[in-house]
Amino acid sequence: MDKVDLWTWLDEILREEAIQSIQSRISTSIRAMKLEKHLSIAGAYKLACKELDHLECWEAGSLINGRPLGDDSFEYFRNWIILQGKELHRQIASNPDSLATATFRFGTLDHPFFEELSNLGTIGEIDTQRLGSLDSVSAYALLPDSPALWDWKDADVSRWHLKLPLLWSRFGSKFQPNHEEMEAKVECALVPGLGLIRVGDRVLHTKGFGEGRVLEVISVDGACRIEFSTGVKVMPLSPRFFELLN
Known part of the structure; x- marks a missing residue:
């Protein structure tokens, strides 16, 4: 098994001195991956996404965005957090409000979204019998996406200034809670x-x-x-x- 750590892979890509954009470098790297390496990184990526898949993280992203995030935009928001590296990912997963004071190695809170990492989840049809035994992280890459254990309808905007005081002080005045639009x-x-x-x-x-x-x-x-x-x-x-x- 060509096991490669997700965080090491991202660190190497961001350290490269290349004319290509980070988006292009990531897309090119994913396309060139051997299957075993892809599964190893994709499994770790899905686990990292899952750790950010909770209501308070969605609330933080929605507050920064100025309106409620949809499924795709929430995924791209989590991608952007993952791109910042292991330590910041861990910090934001446990305390999304710390986004307000964090230092980012890619992008800013003006546009905290990154689409290309989602390509890690596109594996397609494979013959799993040819792979032999898989470690638990690589095997996770092949599991169907499990439904979220929270519902955006449980968000109480009237309490966001208490739950996310730092982000609220920066973005609260511009937030538009267009829940009706999402339910249409x-x-x-x-x-x-x-x-x-x-x-x-x-x-x-x-x-x-x-x-x-x-x-x-x-x-x-x-x-x-x-x-x-x-x-x-x-x-x-x-x-x-x-x-x-x-």
Whole structure:
């Protein structure tokens, strides 16, 4: 097993002196990974994401963002925290309010989102019998995403100034709690290059997740909750990554 630590891998990428952007360097590194190395890093990545998957972290990200985070934006927010390294990840997981005074090695709180790390979770169909025995971290990469144990509807904005006093002092005046917008139901979406998307449609994710079924159309621009064999994901439908099967 070509076991590589997630944090070491990130540290090496951020230390590189290259013309390529960090986004490009990470994407290139993921594409070049052997499967065993990918599983080792992807398992650690999923565990790191899970440690940040709690209500107070979502509240902190939403407060900084100025409005409630959706599934994708919360994932990209956690990616950005992970990119800061092991120590800051551990600190934010236990105390999200410390984001207000932290020192970051990449980006700022003006835009605390990073998409490319999510590509670690795109592994696709593999023959697990050919891999032999897997350590627990690598095996975790192959497990379906488990549902969150919290609900954003439990967030009490009236108490955020007590739960997150440092972040509230910086961002509280600009926060707009548009919960109604998140609850709005959309029946269908017209996506250029794919056509009309409805609940129940079968789609094919061409970059690794395979065939899936649309469980919910979240927005008119094509964001959908999709059930794959590996679990449920919220993703924007785009002809770059999807085909409509029916």
